[in-house]
Amino acid sequence: MIYLDNAATTKPLESVIAVIEKFYRELYYNPSALYTSATNVAFEVERARTYISEQLGGNGKVFFTSCATESNAWAYGSGVKNKKGNVVVSMGEHASGYENAKALISKGYDVRFIKLQSDGRIDNADFLKKIDENTTFISVIHCSNETGAINDLKKLSVSAKSVAPKAIFHSDGVQALGKIPVNCNELGIDLYSVSAHKIGGVKGIGGLWVRNGLRLNPLLCGGGQEFGARSGTENTAGIASFAEALSVFKNNDNKKIRALRENMKSALSAIKGVEFNDCEQVSPYILSFSVAGIKSEIIQRLLSDRGILIGLGSACASKHRNNRILEAMGRSMTHIEGSMRISFSQETTDTDIKTAASAICECVRNFRGF
Ligand code: PLP
Numbered sequence: 001m002i003y004l005d006n007a008a009t010t011k012p013l014e015s016v017i018a019v020i021e022k023f024y025r026e027l028y029y030n031p032s033a034l035y036t037s038a039t040n041v042a043f044e045v046e047r048a049r050t051y052i053s054e055q056l057g058g059n060g061k062v063f064f065t066s067c068a069t070e071s072n073a074w075a076y077g078s079g080v081k082n083k084k085g086n087v088v089v090s091m092g093e094h095a096s097g098y099e100n101a102k103a104l105i106s107k108g109y110d111v112r113f114i115k116l117q118s119d120g121r122i123d124n125a126d127f128l129k130k131i132d133e134n135t136t137f138i139s140v141i142h143c144s145n146e147t148g149a150i151n152d153l154k155k156l157s158v159s160a161k162s163v164a165p166k167a168i169f170h171s172d173g174v175q176a177l178g179k180i181p182v183n184c185n186e187l188g189i190d191l192y193s194v195s196a197h198k199i200g201g202v203k204g205i206g207g208l209w210v211r212n213g214l215r216l217n218p219l220l221c222g223g224g225q226e227f228g229a230r231s232g233t234e235n236t237a238g239i240a241s242f243a244e245a246l247s248v249f250k251n252n253d254n255k256k257i258r259a260l261r262e263n264m265k266s267a268l269s270a271i272k273g274v275e276f277n278d279c280e281q282v283s284p285y286i287l288s289f290s291v292a293g294i295k296s297e298i299i300q301r302l303l304s305d306r307g308i309l310i311g312l313g314s315a316c317a318s319k320h321r322n323n324r325i326l327e328a329m330g331r332s333m334t335h336i337e338g339s340m341r342i343s344f345s346q347e348t349t350d351t352d353i354k355t356a357a358s359a360i361c362e363c364v365r366n367f368r369g370f
Contacts, residue, residue: 005311010345063227071195073100086135088127092328143173146277148282150180177194179249190210260353264353271291275335288342293338
């Protein structure tokens with residue numbers, strides 16, 4: 001099996017599984033209880049929170065959620081206060097952000113979408129045009145799950161705050177955390193969504209980093225966990241293993257991963273009609289490309305028969321045949337139908353790349369011959 005769909009999810013790290021096992025076998029107490037066995041668990045939860053918060057740049061705190069979809073929904077739900085102002089959202093958001101923006105429109109909010117450039121980053125001029133002194137909430141994805149394009153959040157937040165100093169700036173950092181440098185303070189943002197299963201953690205645990213001093217509307221009321229902001233017994237194993245995943249994943253050799261990406265790109269360049277959805281500021285973990293005249297689902301199926309797993313853009317959007325983000329980047333329908341996403345991990349080897357690249361070339365040749 002050659003797994004090249006790591007932007008959809010990653011294989012949990014062995015050390016993550018060990019932490020999970022420890023929490024379910026030994027540290028299973030409810031962290032809200034007052035006996036020592038339970039307070040030890042509460043201590044582990046806070047240790048994980050401190051670690052992840054510090055990794056995100058300090059001066060803020062991570063509130064744990066069940067996934068980044070929940071974090072994004074919370075950011076919108078808490079950041080968008082009333083209908084008086086306007087909301088500015090990039091066209092490049094993952095569905096879990098974009099659908100919240102669409103829901104706001106149907107409730108009568110003034111939502112302004114920022115265009116994408118052909119390289120997948122947001123159009124700065126359009127961003128500045130859409131923001132004004134009445135903007136209350138801004139959301140711009142840090143690193144695109146579709147193409148890997150990295151937005152310059154620092155530049156955007158500085159210009160946004162100069163026009164709308166009170167606006168809350170949210171970013172979806174799911175494909176950035178552990179993969180590219182992230183310091184929410186330096187980036188000048190207020191809310192940042194993260195998820196464990198994209199960095200060798202497990203599914204069912206995410207977080208929303210919140211700048212100190214910013215108060216969120218409680219998401220769930222009840223026993224007062226997560227400082228009263230999100231009640232519900234904590235996913236202690238998920239939380240502790242999220243910190244473990246980050247501590248390992250952040251030490252990945254990005255130079256090696258970038259080289260894998262380059263090698264894959266140059267091998268695929270041999271295909272007639274191939275086009276890359278590439279960008280100068282791109283994550284080393286994602287390579288998006290399209291082969292004209294090909295239906296990517298067919299290539300994906302042929303590859304999977306050979307034990308090679310690749311993605312078709314966003315896994316969450318793969319049930320919809322269109323691709324909103326590539327469309328916003330100005331790609332034609334033929335290009336979109338032939339678009340595929342390869343995403344790497346620390347475990348990916350040079351041999352995997354060679355084998356997968358020649359299999360893709362062969363499948364395309366066979367498809368064309370047929
Ligand atoms: N945001 C981005 C950029 C993603 O890639 C994903 C998952 O594909 C999500 C949000 C949703 O994350 P989760 O699966 O934790 O809800």
